[in-house]
Amino acid sequence: MGVLWYTEWLSPLEAHVHGIKEVIFDGWTKYQRVTIAKTGSFGKVLFLDGYAQSSEYDEFIYHESLVHPAMITHPTPRKVLIVGGGEGATLREVLKHDTVEHVVMVDIDQELVELAKKYLPEWHKGAFDDPRVELLFMDGKEYIEKTREKFDVVILDLTDPIKDTPGVLLYTREFYEAVKKILNKEGVMVTQATSTRYYINAFTIIGNTLREVFPYVRLYKVFVPAFYSEWGFAIGTISRDPLSIPQEEVKRRLKAMDLKYLDPEAYAFLFHIPRYMLEKMKKYTQVSTLENPLELAPWNHQT
Amino acid sequence: MGVLWYTEWLSPLEAHVHGIKEVIFDGWTKYQRVTIAKTGSFGKVLFLDGYAQSSEYDEFIYHESLVHPAMITHPTPRKVLIVGGGEGATLREVLKHDTVEHVVMVDIDQELVELAKKYLPEWHKGAFDDPRVELLFMDGKEYIEKTREKFDVVILDLTDPIKDTPGVLLYTREFYEAVKKILNKEGVMVTQATSTRYYINAFTIIGNTLREVFPYVRLYKVFVPAFYSEWGFAIGTISRDPLSIPQEEVKRRLKAMDLKYLDPEAYAFLFHIPRYMLEKMKKYTQVSTLENPLELAPWNHQT
Amino acid sequence: MGVLWYTEWLSPLEAHVHGIKEVIFDGWTKYQRVTIAKTGSFGKVLFLDGYAQSSEYDEFIYHESLVHPAMITHPTPRKVLIVGGGEGATLREVLKHDTVEHVVMVDIDQELVELAKKYLPEWHKGAFDDPRVELLFMDGKEYIEKTREKFDVVILDLTDPIKDTPGVLLYTREFYEAVKKILNKEGVMVTQATSTRYYINAFTIIGNTLREVFPYVRLYKVFVPAFYSEWGFAIGTISRDPLSIPQEEVKRRLKAMDLKYLDPEAYAFLFHIPRYMLEKMKKYTQVSTLENPLELAPWNHQT
C-alpha cells in the first residue's frame, strides 16, 4: 500500500489517486504548483495544480492527437504557433512535419519550461534545441493580439478554463477571432477541449464558440488512459474540412512520421462521436464570450 | 467533500474512488461482497468484491460490446447460453435479437440475481420475465460440462481470473474446449477479457488460449468510462471470422436494435488494436491451462 | 486493502479514513445523513453527517467523561435533562447514579433514535426502557425555553456548531442563560465542547461564553481514540466548583458505578490543560452570542 498519493479530483465526488514512488520536484512557479513524480502506473507524470498534464506512459496519445489532425488539414504547414505546451511534446510532434520552417512557442511560465527541460527529456526529446524553434515567455493572448506574423497552424495546448483563472479568456469567441486574424488563408487552429466525460458541456461549448468564427469546425476525441476518459479537441479551419481530406493523403502523411498511436484507423475514429454523447451535447447551446464565458468549477484549486 | 468512498484498487499504487451518495445495499452473499450504491459520477453502480461491475451511466457500452459482435458473427442465433451476467443486462441485449428462441442463463450466485431483480431494474428491464429465458443457479463450468444442449452462441460474462478464486478455471484451454463441444457448427463464443491497460497480459493470454481451440479468434476492446480504461473481449468462432462479415450485414443487424453505443463506425473500431498495444502484447506468449493457469493478483480481496 | 471507506475530513488538508467491513445502515433522516457501519478498527460506529459520533470500541470514554463530572459536581442529582445523545449512551451513564429519579431526554431526530434502538443496543443497553426516562422528540432549545420543570443537571450532548446549522444556537450566551433558568439552585450544566486540537478556538470560546453566565466554569478534555484527538467539555455550575469536590467524595461516587475508563486518577487528569494548549487558548477572547455566534467551517457537509 502506497504512502504518498497524488489525488486528482474529477469532481467533489470522484477522484483518481496515483501512488507516488518518488517526488522528483514539487514546488510553485509564479503561476502554478508543479509536481513531477514517478507514479505507480504511468511512469513519470507532470502534474499542474492538481491534474496530470501528461504521463511518460501515454503522453504520445494526447500529443499526436492534438497536433496531427490540424497539421494534416493544412496542405503544407510551414509556420506554426504553439500556445502553452510547456513540456515540449507538442513542439516535438510539430517538428515531425518536414514542411515546417518556423515554430513559435509561447508559454507564460518560464519556470515550468525550465523544469521540463531539466526533468522531462522523454517528452521534449531535444525539441527546444531545434533551430526552427523560437521560444517566447509571455502571455499567449497578448502575443496573438500583437504579433504581425501570420501562421498556417495555431495549436492551443492550454490548461482548462477554470473559473477565476486567466485561462478562461482563451476559450472565448473574441479570442478565436484574434487567432483567425493571424492565420494564413488556408489556416487551421486546434485547441484542447477538455474531458468529454467530466466536461461534456465545455467540449460542446468550445465547438459552439468556434463555429461562430470558422467556416469549418470539427470536434474530436481520443481515449487517454492517464486522463481516465476520452479527451476532447476542437479544430477550426478557414478553407478545408478535416473530414474532406482524401484517405490517401491522410495515410501518406501519417506514414511519413513515426507515430505510436495515430494510424489511419485510429485517425478516422477520432471524429466519431457516439449517439449517447451527441444526445447529451444537445443540451448545451452556450457560446463562450468575454461577457458570458465558459468557466469550469475549480474542484481542487485550494492547494 | 464526500464522506463515504468506494475505492477500486487498480494496483497497489493506483486507485479510483467514488463518492457514495447513499448505500442501497451492502452485504455478503455466499460468494462475494455485493455493494449497490448511488455514486457521485456514474449514478447507481453495482460493485462486487471491490470493483464496479457496471454503472447506470454506461453499462450499455460494456453490454452492447460484449453481446452483439458474437451474436452478429452467427448468421441466425437461436439458442444462446450466458454464464454469469447476474445484473440481467447481458440477457437484455441478447433478447434484442429476434432470431433468439431460447436463452439459458447460468449464474452461481442466486442471492446476487435476487438483489439485481430488486435493485437494478434499469439493467435487466424485465428481461428475467421473458418466456424465452431459462434461469439456472449453478456453477457455469459444471453446467457446460454436463449439459446435452447445444448452443449457437455462448457468452461468458465473468469476473476476472483472480488468483485463488474459482474464476481462474473459466479462462483455461480445457474450459474453452468444453465450451466448443456444446456449440453448434456455426457456433460463436465470446468472453470478457479484462482491462487492456491494467491486465494487457491477461487480455493477450486469453487470446492465445482461445487460438488453441478455435479456428477464428479476434480480440477487441472498447472504452468504458466506469472502468477508466478500455475493456477487452475475446471472440472464438468455428466457421466465420468476425472481420469477414459484410459491412451491409453488420449495419442491417445493428440497425434492427435500438442501441445507444454500437453504431457501425464504433463496431468497426472495436477491433482496432493500436500499435503501442500490439508491441506490449508480443511479450506474453503463455497459454492458460489447468496446469499453468492465468491468475491475476488479488489487490483488494481482503474485504 | 479495503474497498469501502468512511472519510472524516478533519480539515481540507487532513482526514481519517475507516475501512468499512459492512454498512449496516446508510440513509437520511429528516435532519442528517446517518451511517452505521462495522469499521476495521473501532467495531460498530455511528457516523452523522461525516463524523464518527461514537464507536463500540471506546464510546465509554466519551460518555463517561461527558456525564460523570457534572453528576458528581451536584451533591444529589435527582432530575436530569439530556439534550441530544440519540445513541442512548449518555442516558445509560446518567442512570448509573442511584439518586436519579427522573430523566428527560430531548432529541430532535426521532428517526435517529429509532435507528439507535434497533442497531445500537451495545450503546443504550436498554436504557430507553427505564421507567425513570421520559423521551421527547422536539427541538431542545424550544424545550428549554418553554418547560416549567427544573433540573439538577443539564447535559448537552450535541453536534458541533457548524456554520449554517441550527446547532450554532446551542452554544450561545443566550442559550446558556436559558439553561441556567431551568436549573435548581445547586444546578450544573455540561456541554461537549468540540475537539481541542481541531477547534481549540471553539473549545476556548465555549468556555468564555459559559463564564458570562455561570459563577464556576471548568474546561476539561479526554483523549478519545475514535476522535484522534482529545475531546473537550465545558461545565458550568451555580454553587460548587468541580475542582473543590473532596477527593474522597469523587472516589466514593465513582466507585459506586462500574466504569471502564474514569477512575480517580483519570478523573483528576481530565482538568489538566497543558501549557502549550493554554498558550494557544489565549488568542481567543470571543464570547458566542446570537449576534456574533461561534461557527465552525463545514468541511464535509455537502453530502
Added chain:
Amino acid sequence: MGVLWYTEWLSPLEAHVHGIKEVIFDGWTKYQRVTIAKTGSFGKVLFLDGYAQSSEYDEFIYHESLVHPAMITHPTPRKVLIVGGGEGATLREVLKHDTVEHVVMVDIDQELVELAKKYLPEWHKGAFDDPRVELLFMDGKEYIEKTREKFDVVILDLTDPIKDTPGVLLYTREFYEAVKKILNKEGVMVTQATSTRYYINAFTIIGNTLREVFPYVRLYKVFVPAFYSEWGFAIGTISRDPLSIPQEEVKRRLKAMDLKYLDPEAYAFLFHIPRYMLEKMKKYTQVSTLENPLELAPWNHQT
C-alpha cells in the same frame, strides 16, 4: 481539497491522510524512504517508510516524554547513549539536563542525519554542535555489544519492530541484556514502545521482555496528536523505581528545564494505564526473544 496526500496505514482498514502543501524532500537513503513535507495540520513533518516520526507541531510531546522520565529516574545522569533519534530532538532534550557531560548518539543512517541537519533545524536546534556530543554512524546493536563505555542512561529512539526489518532485534530480551551490561549501577534505559492502540500487544510484550532483565520496569504512555493515539514507552532500571521518586524531586528537576508539555501533573499521568487497557494487556504474555521475537505486520512497507 488537497492534491498530494501522505497516507499512514494504521492497519489495512484504517489510515490517516495528510494533505501536503509542499514536499521539501522525498527520496531513499540506503535504509529507508525519507519524506519531509509541509502538511496541512502539523506543520513540517518527517516521515520514514510510511509513518510520521515527528511533527513540528507536537514533536516536543513525544521527545519530552521519551527522555525526561528516564533522565529523572537517574539521580545524576552524566553519560547518556541515544540509539536512533536521527532528527536530533532526543539529543536536544537530553542536553537540557545540566549534569550531562557526554552523549553518544548512534544512528545507522548517516544520510538521514544529514537531511535532518539541513531541513529540520526546528528539531535539533543546533544540538549536533554541542561539544558534549559524539555522533556515530553505525548499527546501534553492534555499538552496544562492542563498546567498553558505560552509561547512566540509554535511550532507544527506534522505529517499530516491523517484520523482516533489523529493528526486530532491538526489542528482544537478548538485546536488553546487552544494554544492561553497559549501564552503570544506577543505570536506566527507556525505549519507545509503539502505539498503545494499534499495537497494544507490542506495548505489553516490550514490558514483559524488559521485566525479564530489569528489577524495575514501568510502562507509560502519552497522547501525541500527530500519532492519533497514545504512544507507549517502557523504562527499565537497575536500582530505583520511577514511581518512587519523591514528588519534590520531580518538580524541581522538571522546573529546571523549559518544557512545553511535561509539567508535574502531566508527568504523573504518564504512568496511568486505564482499566480497559489493562484488561486487554492481560492477553499478551509473550516475551520477545531472538528465537521468538516480537514482529509487527508491515502494512505499508512496499514503497
